[in-house]
Amino acid sequence: MLTNKQIKLINSLHSKKGRKENDLFLVEGEKSLLELLKSDFTVDFFLLNEVHVSLADQISQQSKAPIYFLDAESIQKLSTLVNNQIGLAVVQQKKFPPFIIQDRYTIVLDGIRDPGNLGTIIRICDWYGFKQLVLSEDCTEFYNPKVIISTMGSFSRIEFTYVDLPTFFKEHPEYKKIGAVLNGENIHHYQFPDKGFIILGNESNGIREEIMESLDERITIPAFGEAESLNVGISTAVIADNLKRFILS
Numbered sequence: 001m002l003t004n005k006q007i008k009l010i011n012s013l014h015s016k017k018g019r020k021e022n023d024l025f026l027v028e029g030e031k032s033l034l035e036l037l038k039s040d041f042t043v044d045f046f047l048l049n050e051v052h053v054s055l056a057d058q059i060s061q062q063s064k065a066p067i068y069f070l071d072a073e074s075i076q077k078l079s080t081l082v083n084n085q086i087g088l089a090v091v092q093q094k095k096f097p098p099f100i101i102q103d104r105y106t107i108v109l110d111g112i113r114d115p116g117n118l119g120t121i122i123r124i125c126d127w128y129g130f131k132q133l134v135l136s137e138d139c140t141e142f143y144n145p146k147v148i149i150s151t152m153g154s155f156s157r158i159e160f161t162y163v164d165l166p167t168f169f170k171e172h173p174e175y176k177k178i179g180a181v182l183n184g185e186n187i188h189h190y191q192f193p194d195k196g197f198i199i200l201g202n203e204s205n206g207i208r209e210e211i212m213e214s215l216d217e218r219i220t221i222p223a224f225g226e227a228e229s230l231n232v233g234i235s236t237a238v239i240a241d242n243l244k245r246f247i248l249s
Contacts, residue, residue: 001068002047002068002070006045006068006090007078009022009024009090010026010047010078010088010090011078013025013026013090013145014026014080014145016141016144019093019141019143023092023093024044024090024091024092024093025090025091025093025143025145025148026079026080026088026089026090026091026145026148027088027089027091027148028079028080028081028084028086028087028088028089028145028148028149029081029084029086029087029088029149030052030055030086030087031152031153032148032149032151032152032153033046033055033059033086033087033088033089034058034153035152035153035154035156036089036091036153036156037058037059037062037063038153038156039156039157041091041092041094041156042091042092043063043065043089043090043091043092044065044089044090044091044092045065045066045067045068045089045090046059046063046065046066046067046068046087046088046089047067047068047069047070047075047078047087047088047089047090048067048068048069048070048075048086048087049069049070049071049072049075049085049086049087050069050070050071051072052086052087055086055087056069065089072085073085075087075088080145080146081145081149093143096159096160096161099132099134099159099161099163101132101172101175102131102132103130103131103132104194104195104196104247105130105192105195105196105197105198105243105247106130106132106133106134106175106197106198107121107125107130107133107134107197107198107200107236107240108134108135108165108168108197108198108199108200109121109133109134109135109136109139109199109200110136110139110165110199110200110201110202110207110208110211111136111138111139111201111202111205111208112135112139112140112200112202112203112232113138113139113140113202113203114140114203115140115141115144115146115147115150116146116147116150116233117203117231117232117233118139118140118142118144118147118150119146119147119148119149119150119151119155120150120151120233120236121133121200121232121233121236122142122147122150122151122154122155122158123150123151123152123154124233124236124237124240125154125158125236125240126151126154126157126158127154127237127240128237128240128241128243128244129244130158130240131157131158131159132158132159132160132161133158133159133160133161134160134161134163134165134168134197135160135161135162135163136162136163136164136165137162137163137164139162142155142160165211166210166211166214169197169214172197174195175195175196175197176193176195176196176197176216176217177196177197177199177214177215177216177217178192178193178196178197178198178199178215178216178217178218178219179199179201179207179211179212179215179217179218179219180198180199180200180201180207180218180219180220180221180235180239181201181206181207181212181218181219181220182206182220182229183218183220184217184218184219184220185217185218185219185220186219186220186222187219187220187221187222187238187239187242188222188242190217190219190242191246192243192246192247193217196216196217198239198240198243199211199215200232200235200236200239201232203231203232219239221235221238221239
């Protein structure tokens with residue numbers, strides 16, 4: 001039976017402070033729970049709707065973590081989502097080894113604040129095979145529930161690190177710093193270097209001036225219509241697609 005202490009713990013994980021103090025986070029909804037089972041994250045316990053017996057059977061076959069059952073209304077009250085009558089999991093935050101760049105190209109985010117955008121970018125990285133993500137220290141929190149649900153399970157396959165970007169760039173001088181801006185070289189004609197960092201900036205202000213000054217090259221997604229700009233998630237996908245074409249060619 002779920003205890004009052006566990007209920008208080010779940011509620012505390014709705015906040016960044018609670019997640020940081022407990023080194024835990026919430027995974028919510030059936031899709032994310034099933035993806036969680038494929039990962040190496042450690043689950044403290046699952047909380048499931050008592051009517052979803054097939055989901056409980058699947059989880060119990062693949063995880064040794066305890067499963068507690070509640071009715072749909074009680075689960076909804078404990079969830080951060082507007083509509084979640086399926087269940088959730090309390091999961092331990094992952095402790096990564098010292099971050100070492102693994103691939104020729106890595107996505108770098110400067111000041112991304114919207115959880116939905118970050119979740120979408122994580123999902124895009126997973127789709128295009130980027131295993132790592134570098135974030136400036138003021139980016140929104142990776143384990144924010146809105147980020148986790150927006151990834152549709154991709155959070156479990158992306159290694160990430162929060163860094164001071166100027167320091168990070170100085171530590172990796174062999175990687176070209178390529179910024180996505182409005183007045184750069186047309187990405188359709190751009191010749192990607194052998195390896196680099198693709199840098200995308202804040203939703204409202206773009207890449208901050210301090211980082212702009214350190215860029216080696218600048219790229220732009222050409223516009224053919226009247227829209228003022230592209231969402232940062234969409235921009236990430238377009239750039240990733242062009243980059244992968246270059247790498248595979």
